[in-house]
Amino acid sequence: MYGENKEVPDLVPVRMLNEFVYCPRLCYIMWVQGEFVHNADTVEGKYKHRRVDKEVKSQIKEEEPFSISSVSLSSKKYGLTTIMDIVESDGESVVPVDYKRGKVPNIQNQAYDPERVQICAQGLILRDNGYLCEKGFLYFTGSKKRVEVYFDDELIDLTLNKLSDMKKVAETGDMPPPLTSSPKCPRCSLVGVCLPDEISKLRGEGNKTRMLYPSRDDELPIYVAGYGNSVRKKGERIVIEKKNGKKREVPLREISQLCLYGNVYVTTPLLNELMQRGVPICYFSYGGWFYGVSTGMPHKNVELRKLQYQAHFDIKMSLEFSKAFVTGKVKNSRTLLRRNDGDIPSETLTKLKNLISKVDNVDSKEILLGLEGAAAQTYFSRFNKMLKCDVDFEGRNRRPPSDPVNAVLSFLYGMLSKECFITLMCVGFDPYLGFYHSPRYGRPALALDLMEEFRPIIAESVAITLFNNEELKEEDFVYTSIGVNLQPDAKKKVIAAYERRINSKVTHPIFDYRVCYRRILEIQARLLSRRLSGEIEEYPPFCTR
Secondary structure (H helix, E strand, C coil), X not given: CCCCCCCCCCCEEXXXXXXXXXXXXXXXXXXXXXXXXXXXXXXXXXXXXXXXCCCCCCXXXXXXXXXXXXXXXXXXXCCEEEXXXXXXXXXXXXXXXXXXXXXCCCCCCCCCHHHHHHHHHHHHHHHHCCCCCCEEEEEECCCCEEEEEECCHHHHHHHHHHHHHHHHHHHHCCCCCCCCCCCCHHHCCCHHHHCHHHHHHHCCCCCCCCXXXXXXXXXXXXXXXCCCCEEEEECCEEEEECCXXXXXXXXXXXXXXXXXXXXXXXXXXXXXXXXXXXXXXXXXXXXXXXXXXXXXXXXXXXXXXXXXXXXXXXXXXXXXXHHHHHHHHHHHHHHHHHHHCCCCCXXXXXXXXXXXXXXXXXXXXXXXXXXXXXXXXXXXXXXXXXXXXXXXXXXXXXCCCCCHHHHHHHXXXXXXXXXXXXXXXXXXXXXXXXCCCCCXXXXXXXXXXXXXXXXXXXXXXXXXXXXXXXXXXXXXXXXXXXXXXXXXXXXXXXXXXXXXXXXXXXXXXXXXXXXXXXXXXXXXXXXXXXXXXXXXXXXXXXXXX
C-alpha cells in the first residue's frame, strides 16, 4: 500500500503504467490495493505469452545480433522496471518486442496509447542502460503481425507525463473515480471489484446499471462432515475418503472453499496446494459452530484495513454502520413475516415499522441494541406461525439449542458467518474488528455485522423451507439431556438447502440486475469499503423486495 502521502516505490512496473493509461482506477486497484482477478482475456493473454515468459540469464551484448526473451531490466533515472517479452538486436541497436493478444486495431497508429506508452517505457529503460534504442514492436498474436512504434518526442512526453501522474495518484492515496458507462468496463477482469456502474448510480451520476460480471461463481464450496473422514490431494484433484472406504474426487479448479465439520483429517500437501490457490479451509465444530479458517497470505490492501480501524474508533461513523446493519435486518425480518405468516396482525407489522423509523434517530449504540432486541423479540414471537408443520418453537435459544428449529438455525448461522468471514477477508477487511458487534477474542465481529441483514433472507428462510417441505423430520435430530443436535444425514440436507438458497438469483433492489446471494454478499462488502474510502456517502443495506 502506497497511499496517504507515503513514498512510492523507487521502481514502478511498466505493466502498471500501461494499466494507468488505460484506466487510472484499474491501476490503483491492482497496484496500490493489490487486487487481481483472472478472466477469459487475462488467461488467454497469459497463454499467448507462454513462449516468452521463461526467465533467461543471458546478458545483452550489443556488438552482435541476438534475440532474448524475458529480459528483466530497470532504470533508476526514470524509476521504472520491466520484464520485456523479447529484446532483439541487429548488432548496432536494440529493439523491445511486446506480445499482445488480439488483432491489430484499425486505427491511425495501429495501436492504442496504453500499449504504445508501455513499449516506449521499455525503450527508455534500454536507453538509460546504455543501449541505442529508437523504436519497438508490438506483436499482435491474433493477426500474427508486428506493429512498429517509433519513440518520437511526442510519445516520450506522453509516457513521462503519465508516469508522473501515476506516481501522484499513488502518493495521495485517492482512488480515481470510476469510468462512466465506458465500453472498457465489460471486458475488465476487475469490474466486480471496481463496481463502476454501481458506484456511479449511488453517487447520482448514472441511472442504468449494467450486469458486468457473472451473476454467480462456477467454483463452489466442498463440505466434509463426520469423524474418520479424510481429504487428500491426488494430482489436480482432491480425494474425499469416508471411513467406510467410499471415495469422491473433485477437480481443484472447481473448489472455492473447503469446509470441514468435526475431526476430519486433511493432508499437508492439500493444505499447501489450497493456500497457494487462495482457497480457504474452514473449520466447524461437529455441531456447526464456525471456529477457524486457514488461508495463504493475507490480502495486500492495507489501505482498507487502516480505514476500517479508523472508522471503528470513530463513534459517529461506527454508529452509522451499526444503524444500517440493524435497519437491513429488521426490514428483511418484516418482509419474511409478510411472506410466510398469513395471519400476522397489522399491529406486529406496524411495531416493526416504527422500530425501523426509530433506528434513524438513535444517538448511541446502547439504544440501538435495545431497539434491535425489541425487534427480534417481536419477530421471533411470530416465527412459529411461519412453520406449517408440528414442531415446537418457543423462541430463539442456543449453545446448546433446546429444540430442532433452534438446532437448524444455529447450524445455518454458522455457515452464514463463515460465508461473511471469507467474503470480507477476500475483499481486504479484518473480519474480527466490527462496528456494531463488540470485538472479543475469537469473535469475527465484522462478519457478524455483515451477517445481520442476511439472517432472515438466507438462514431463517432456509430453516422455514426445510421444515415446511418436510425435508427434516423427527428422526433427523438427536435429543440429549443438554440439547438437540442434527444427525449426520440431516446436516447434508441443511447444507444442500443452504447452497440452493445462497446460489439462487434475485433482482437487486438498487441495481436492478439478477444476481445470486453469494455475489450480493461480495457486493455489500465492497460497498462497505467504498463508504470507508468516501466514494459513496452512505452504506446501503441490502433489503429484499
